[in-house]
Every structure is written in structure tokens, then in C-alpha cells.
Amino acid sequence: MNVLFIGMGYVGTTMGLVLANKGHTVTGLDINKEKIDTLNKGEVYFYEPGLQEMLATELNKRIFFTTNAKEAVEENDLIFITVGTPSLDDGSADLIYVKEAAKLIRKYRNSEKVVIVKSTVPIGTTEKVHEWINQNGDKKPLVKTVMNPEFLREGSALDDALNPDRIVIGSNDVHAASQMNKLYQNWSCPFLHTTPKAAEMIKYASNSFLATKISFINEIAKLCDTIDVNIQDVSKGMGLDDRIGPQFLQAGLGYGGSCFPKDVRELLVTADQNQMPLEILKKVDEVNKNQANYFIGKIKKRIPSLKKKKVVVYGLSFKPNTDDIRESVSYSILEQLIEEKAEIVVHDPIVKLSSQWLNKGVVQCDDAYEAAKCAEVILICTDWNHYKNLDWLKVRNVVSNPVIFDGRNTLNGEDIKKYQFHYEGIGFC
Ligand SMILES: NC(=O)c1ccc[n+]([C@@H]2O[C@H](COP(=O)([O-])OP(=O)(O)OC[C@H]3O[C@@H](n4cnc5c(N)ncnc54)[C@H](O)[C@@H]3O)[C@@H](O)[C@H]2O)c1
Numbered sequence: 562m563n564v565l566f567i568g569m570g571y572v573g574t575t576m577g578l579v580l581a582n583k584g585h586t587v588t589g590l591d592i593n594k595e596k597i598d599t600l601n602k603g604e605v606y607f608y609e610p611g612l613q614e615m616l617a618t619e620l621n622k623r624i625f626f627t628t629n630a631k632e633a634v635e636e637n638d639l640i641f642i643t644v645g646t647p648s649l650d651d652g653s654a655d656l657i658y659v660k661e662a663a664k665l666i667r668k669y670r671n672s673e674k675v676v677i678v679k680s681t682v683p684i685g686t687t688e689k690v691h692e693w694i695n696q697n698g699d700k701k702p703l704v705k706t707v708m709n710p711e712f713l714r715e716g717s718a719l720d721d722a723l724n725p726d727r728i729v730i731g732s733n734d735v736h737a738a739s740q741m742n743k744l745y746q747n748w749s750c751p752f753l754h755t756t757p758k759a760a761e762m763i764k765y766a767s768n769s770f771l772a773t774k775i776s777f778i779n780e781i782a783k784l785c786d787t788i789d790v791n792i793q794d795v796s797k798g799m800g801l802d803d804r805i806g807p808q809f810l811q812a813g814l815g816y817g818g819s820c821f822p823k824d825v826r827e828l829l830v831t832a833d834q835n836q837m838p839l840e841i842l843k844k845v846d847e848v849n850k851n852q853a854n855y856f857i858g859k860i861k862k863r864i865p866s867l868k869k870k871k872v873v874v875y876g877l878s879f880k881p882n883t884d885d886i887r888e889s890v891s892y893s894i895l896e897q898l899i900e901e902k903a904e905i906v907v908h909d910p911i912v913k914l915s916s917q918w919l920n921k922g923v924v925q926c927d928d929a930y931e932a933a934k935c936a937e938v939i940l941i942c943t944d945w946n947h948y949k950n951l952d953w954l955k956v957r958n959v960v961s962n963p964v965i966f967d968g969r970n971t972l973n974g975e976d977i978k979k980y981q982f983h984y985e986g987i988g989f990c
């Protein structure tokens with residue numbers, strides 16, 4: 562089938578490549594010419610394992626990138642909208658990019674098309690997209706709309722897209738739904754057919770539930786800290802219950818990224834607008850926001866003043882195996898360390914600090930051992946395997962003060978203590 566993706570970000574690029582890999586002919590459209598030029602050179606402009614290799618096999622065979630909206634819309638019958646839906650100041654999702662994408666389709670549509678909203682959008686938006694495109698009385702063919710939420714995670718996007726737990730198709734139109742079945746015929750996971758509104762809600766409720774698991778375990782971890790119980794044993798013991806499951810019970814600095822924080826906020830706004838406030842979810846958000854403060858508080862219990870102390874921060878991305886720093890907790894920690902007047906050195910296997918942070922006196926080192934030289938405290942903020950695999954004896958030999966605060970419970974505390982480090986995670990010492 563001929564498929565267009567409007568928005569070549571993390572989702573558009575990944576899903577575009579995956580559909581091309583499954584034999585469809587895919588066009589990737591973006592307003593950002595630099596991104597399109599880079600993709601056309603065969604380079605994925607963000608870091609996501611496996612995508613670069615897949616692009617090398619599909620480029621100019623089954624996937625094409627362009628900034629020409631007219632041609633792209635005219636030549637494709639299935640059109641995915643994969644633009645961003647970031648938070649506005651009041652927490653609601655900004656639909657400006659979705660509206661712009663709808664405008665392009667309205668302007669250039671020349672045949673009956675199926676428009677698939679894959680961006681995470683507030684409940685009721687897909688119906689609005691239908692109206693925005695079809696409303697103008699220009700006698701052009703009507704489009705059908707479908708809501709098809711995306712559940713991939715950054716860092717494992719390709720694997721998630723190829724092997725999803727489920728495919729949700731929200732449509733009130735039989736023809737559109739059957740086109741979606743055809744598009745995804747090579748996938749063997751469960752398919753759920755439902756209404757567009759339910760599909761939108763499934764996405765928000767899923768992310769909010771996972772965020773709830775994280776804030777819940779973080780609260781239990783804080784209690785464990787005070788009563789000397791190891792949270793990792795607790796998570797393991799809980800996760801062995803099939804009804805609970807082991808995933809998303811890793812205590813730490815809380816959730817960041819481009820999805821959980823903004824999607825929790827949007828659902829809270831929708832709930833308030835409908836006079837049905839979600840009390841648990843409010844607390845989930847609040848607990849998450851406080852997690853960085855809790856971590857700094859733990860450090861300050863041991864080192865009351867960080868002024869002029871060399872603090873090494875390991876990890877900038879919001880999670881491992883991605884270069885995405887949107888709402889990364891590492892940056893909240895950096896802000897607090899700057900306020901404390903610490904001398905900050907950071908390391909990340911992939912992410913480069915922007916000049917904004919360098920101008921504030923934060924130093925970046927490309928080598929984790931070099932960064933650790935003369936450190937008075939090391940903070941692990943992202944659980945990259947790189948840090949698990951460091952030679953910690955070598956690190957021990959270069960630091961001034963052997964103290965590690967592990968904000969992601971990345972290391973094995975018992976092993977680390979053998980090297981005479983003072984080591985604290987979140988929810989165990
Ligand atoms: N990132 C994820 O892991 C993930 C997973 C599931 C769902 N989602 C959801 O998918 C959506 C996209 O997320 P993302 O992280 O890929 O976003 P992103 O910010 O990485 O990419 C969005 C792209 O859309 C482009 N764009 C904006 N307006 C455009 C227009 N009018 N025409 C063409 N291109 C346009 C931008 O230039 C950008 O390249 C969001 O709603 C997000 O919540 C994201």
C-alpha cells in the first residue's frame with residue numbers, strides 16, 4: 562500500500578521504516594528541511610538502535626523523504642499524522658501541529674483517503690480532525706479518519722514496533738478499519754477494534770497507569786529508605802505475582818521523556834474540564850516532580866554543602882539508549898546543583914550538552930573515567946549499561962571522595978561497596 566507519514570520524528574521515522582520493511586511504499590514528509598535532507602543522505606538524525614541500518618536497506622527503494630506536501634498528499638491514500646503534541650502552559654496538549662497537518666490534507670486531497678491519527682491526542686480530537694479536513698464545502702472527496710495510537714518506547718522503538726503487544730484501531734468506518742487490517746496484515750499480535758475516542762483514551766490511560774506504577778514504587782522506595790528494606794527485593798517479590806508483573810517497578814529518579822509527563826498532565830486537564838478530577842493521577846504527577854528534590858536531599862544528608870565540590874553527573878538522556886532529553890530528570894538535577902554552586906562535570910555516552918549549560922559553567926567530559934577524576938561525589942542519573950560496565954576499581958582510584966548516589970539503582974550495591982565506596986540508591990543503602 563502507499564502510505565504517507567506527516568511528521569518525521571521518533572514515531573514517524575520508526576513506523577515509516579517498519580512499514581517499508583514490511584513491503585509498503587512509504588513517503589515521509591516533514592516541514593523541517595534539515596531533517597529531510599539528513600534522512601535523504603541515509604542518516605537518522607536522532608539516536609535509536611537499529612534504525613540507521615534499516616534506513617540503509619530501505620532508502621529510495623521503499624521509503625522516500627520530502628518536504629513537498631502537495632505531491633505527498635496527492636500520491637498517497639493512507640496518511641498517518643505523526644506530529645508532536647507537546648504540553649501547553651496549562652498542561653493541555655498543543656494541537657497546533659495536528660491542525661497544520663490536517664490543513665495540508667484538506668488543501669491537497671484529491672481522492673478518498675484514510676487519515677490515521679497516530680499522534681497522542683486528547684479524547685475527541687480524531688473526530689475534530691475529521692471535521693477540520695472535510696468541512697470546507699469545496700466538493701473534494703471526503704476523507705475517513707482512524708485513531709491508531711502508538712505504544713513504542715524510545716531506546717527499543719524498532720523492536721516494539723515490529724512486535725507490539727497489541728494494535729488498537731479506533732474507527733467508526735468499516736472501509737477505513739478494513740484498510741488498517743490490510744496495512745497491518747503481517748502483524749500477529751491481538752487487534753482491538755473500537756471507537757476513535759476509546760482508542761485515544763486507551764493511549765492516555767495506558768501511559769498514566771505505567772506512570773502510576775513508577776510513582777507508587779518510588780513512594781514505597783522512600784519508605785524502604787527509612788526502615789532499611791531493600792526496594793529491589795520488594796520490586797522483585799511483587800513482580801513475581803502475575804497480576805502485578807515485574808515491569809515499571811524500578812524505583813529511581815522518576816519518569817521523564819516526551820510522553821509520560823505530558824500525557825499525565827493532559828489527562829488531568831481533560832478530567833478537570835469534565836468535572837471528574839483524577840485524584841490518584843494528581844498525586845502520581847506530584848510524587849514524580851518531587852523525586853529529584855528527594856535525591857538531592859539524600860545527598861545533602863551526607864554532604865551538607867555542595868559549594869565548590871566536584872559533583873560528577875553520569876547520564877543526561879531521560880532513559881538509556883536514546884539521545885532524547887525532553888523532560889529528562891538529569892536536567893532538574895543540574896539546575897539544583899548549579900543553585901548549590903557545585904562544580905559540575907557531566908558524562909553521557911551519546912548526549913552532548915548544549916551551549917546554554919556550558920555557559921553556566923557545567924563541563925562535559927567524553928570519557929567517564931576522566932570525568933570522575935578528583936570527584937567528591939558521583940551521581941548516576943540515567944541507567945545506561947555503560948555505567949554498569951565501568952571498571953569501578955579504576956573509578957575508585959581517581960576520585961577524591963568515594964561516594965556514589967545511584968538515582969537509577971543501576972549498580973550492584975554489594976559489589977560497589979567492596980571497592981570501599983559509600984553507595985546509596987533510592988530505596989536501599
Ligand atoms: N516519542 C515516542 O516514543 C512516542 C511514542 C508513542 C507516541 N508518541 C506520540 O507521537 C507523537 C509524535 O511524537 P515524536 O516523539 O515522534 O515527535 P517529534 O517531535 O520527534 O516529531 C514530530 C515531527 O513532526 C514535524 N512536523 C510538525 N508539524 C508538521 C507539519 N505541519 N508537517 C510536517 N511535519 C511536521 C516536526 O518537524 C517533527 O519532525 C506525539 O503525539 C507523541 O506523544 C511518541
Ligand SMILES: O=c1ccn([C@@H]2O[C@H](COP(=O)(O)OP(=O)(O)O[C@H]3O[C@H](CO)[C@@H](O)[C@H](O)[C@H]3O)[C@@H](O)[C@H]2O)c(=O)[nH]1
Nearest residue numbers: 711712713714715775809810811815816817818820879880
Ligand atoms: O520501572 C521503571 C520504568 C521506567 N522508568 C522511567 O520512566 C520513563 C519512561 O520510560 P519508558 O516508558 O521506558 O520510555 P518512553 O519511550 O517514554 O515510553 C513510554 O511513552 C511512550 C510514548 O507515549 C509509549 O509509547 C510507551 O509505551 C511508554 O512506555 C523514563 O524516564 C524511565 O527512566 C522508571 O523510572 N522506572
